[in-house]
Amino acid sequence: MRALFFTLLLCSVFTPLKAKQSKERPNIIFILTDDQQFDLLGINGNPYIQTPNLDQLAKEGVLMTNAHVATPICTPSRTSILLGQYERAHHVNFNSATAVSPAAWNTAYPMILREGGYFTGYIGKNHTPIGAAGYDSGILEESFDYYLSGHGHLSFYPKDRHPEIFKDAKADTQVEIIDEGVSDFFSNEFRLNKATEFIETRPKDQPFFLNVCFNLPHGASTSTMKLKPMDDEIYRTLYRDLDINLDPLYIAKKDIKTPKLPADLLKAENRQKGYRYVDDIESCRERYIRQMQAVTGIDRMVGHLRATLKEQNLDQNTILVFTSDHGLFMGQFGLGGKALLYEVCTKVPMIIFNPMDKIENQNHVNDQLVETIDLAPTFLSWAGIQAPAIYQGKDISKQYHLPNVPIREFTFTENLWSTQFGNPRCEAVQNQEWKYIRYYKNENFPANKKMEVARQFGVKEKSMFYATHELDLARYFNYLTASFTEEAVYEELYHLEQDPKETTNLAGESQYQSQLKKMRKVWRNKLEKAYVESYENVVPWTYISNAEALKKRQKLIVQD
Numbered sequence: 001m002r003a004l005f006f007t008l009l010l011c012s013v014f015t016p017l018k019a020k021q022s023k024e025r026p027n028i029i030f031i032l033t034d035d036q037q038f039d040l041l042g043i044n045g046n047p048y049i050q051t052p053n054l055d056q057l058a059k060e061g062v063l064m065t066n067a068h069v070a071t072p073i074c075t076p077s078r079t080s081i082l083l084g085q086y087e088r089a090h091h092v093n094f095n096s097a098t099a100v101s102p103a104a105w106n107t108a109y110p111m112i113l114r115e116g117g118y119f120t121g122y123i124g125k126n127h128t129p130i131g132a133a134g135y136d137s138g139i140l141e142e143s144f145d146y147y148l149s150g151h152g153h154l155s156f157y158p159k160d161r162h163p164e165i166f167k168d169a170k171a172d173t174q175v176e177i178i179d180e181g182v183s184d185f186f187s188n189e190f191r192l193n194k195a196t197e198f199i200e201t202r203p204k205d206q207p208f209f210l211n212v213c214f215n216l217p218h219g220a221s222t223s224t225m226k227l228k229p230m231d232d233e234i235y236r237t238l239y240r241d242l243d244i245n246l247d248p249l250y251i252a253k254k255d256i257k258t259p260k261l262p263a264d265l266l267k268a269e270n271r272q273k274g275y276r277y278v279d280d281i282e283s284c285r286e287r288y289i290r291q292m293q294a295v296t297g298i299d300r301m302v303g304h305l306r307a308t309l310k311e312q313n314l315d316q317n318t319i320l321v322f323t324s325d326h327g328l329f330m331g332q333f334g335l336g337g338k339a340l341l342y343e344v345c346t347k348v349p350m351i352i353f354n355p356m357d358k359i360e361n362q363n364h365v366n367d368q369l370v371e372t373i374d375l376a377p378t379f380l381s382w383a384g385i386q387a388p389a390i391y392q393g394k395d396i397s398k399q400y401h402l403p404n405v406p407i408r409e410f411t412f413t414e415n416l417w418s419t420q421f422g423n424p425r426c427e428a429v430q431n432q433e434w435k436y437i438r439y440y441k442n443e444n445f446p447a448n449k450k451m452e453v454a455r456q457f458g459v460k461e462k463s464m465f466y467a468t469h470e471l472d473l474a475r476y477f478n479y480l481t482a483s484f485t486e487e488a489v490y491e492e493l494y495h496l497e498q499d500p501k502e503t504t505n506l507a508g509e510s511q512y513q514s515q516l517k518k519m520r521k522v523w524r525n526k527l528e529k530a531y532v533e534s535y536e537n538v539v540p541w542t543y544i545s546n547a548e549a550l551k552k553r554q555k556l557i558v559q560d
Helices: 002-014 052-060 074-083 109-115 174-187 273-279 281-311 372-382 447-457 461-466 470-482 510-530 543-559
Strands: 027-033 062-068 098-100 119-126 146-151 208-213 318-324 347-353 411-415 426-430 434-439 490-495 538-540
Touching (some): 027 281, 052 318, 052 347, 074 109, 074 372, 109 119, 109 208, 109 372, 119 174, 174 208, 174 281, 281 318, 318 372, 411 510, 426 510, 434 510, 447 461, 490 510
Parallel strands (some): 027 208, 027 318
Antiparallel strands (some): 062 347, 098 538, 318 347, 411 426
């Protein structure tokens, strides 16, 4: 019955699509970066970074200055973008033993666009597991007409990590390899074998949708930058002659007197070691320089892309959207990493450029609240396709260039990635003026204790921290509903209008108790609307289920 429901749903979406002629529908290119803070963009006020192409794109299009992610963790955030849903609906997170079910994947915007007549491409990083074998299922590879992507992290030098995928690229660095893939998508200039397995040349009688997904300026990738002699000058010397100041809220580990959150709530001592660079000001400054270098490289790629569109006479009917999957702490309040629901992590840069828009000169900046789950229904709307009823995002195609027209009164963000690395579960709601964050008891077995045992018995760190089992699945599904009955152990209330950096928690102040109660009601309402009990959206993806799924797939390959 559930399978029949999804079939009928998809048919109801796809039936009218063929009638719309391809020449009437725009091409769409979606560029997604990784871990890019809101202010890692010149037009967003960064005094150091050089992003002339993205700045120009914003000046010609619309700069969304109040865009937020559904959750500040890679896997669930990217899944939310693809499926147009909050994590409480799609039920997929990192380290949770969950993957998108094939039935749910059929409702992702790339699948709907392809079924609706679009030629689709995916280049760069994928961090959304699909099917019981997760990244090894082969489902994503088969879902696009042009596919040149690596699962999980790419590193700054993707050939080192994924030689079987990127070996034919002429370049060695991530941005440049992805740039080659983009050029190949349009002209097969580089004839990358992994990509041309799908098609020799892009059909000229079809509109296209291209996903360009970076693993930069993510910490795991910027940490692998080596300033090799063959690297572009951008990645070796740019910004290194500047006297760069970190965020005024930066605090070195040795100088922390009062933690931002109670020590038994945020167990910072168990933080992933990849974020230890924030502990010392010099190492943090070095990482900040690398982040800016990476974004400048991405900016240059955007310039190349726009030039290619113009050369091929595609610049007047191709929409470009740019954003990131979440932000990242760079030592503000002494914090590192992501997962927490402060603006540093949840607020992201977003640019929407539609050359067919007729935008008044003063309407190039929009401060209305939007969420990244709004992108999927907006993409489909541009394509003339009705979004599935299960989407929770809003179609903003008619509103994003109207700065005085409200889009959302409140946003909802959440963190259900509460594991051995010390992060607590939490949820947040906010409007233009106020933000409320709610935390739950953190009782996870700590990473430090796991590491002690791993060292004693010679267990690999990756297996200890990242191999998932059925118990992880049970714990995660408990998290999905626990907030409805579990009491908060800590609350925060910020007056964003007066305190945009979230420095002063007002939740305990008597004069703000009325506002606190109002925000609690909003939180409850948003939580109830975000949650969907939908087991058909997700499949277990554990060490065991992955192995079993691979065996079945290998048998089918042999039989074929």
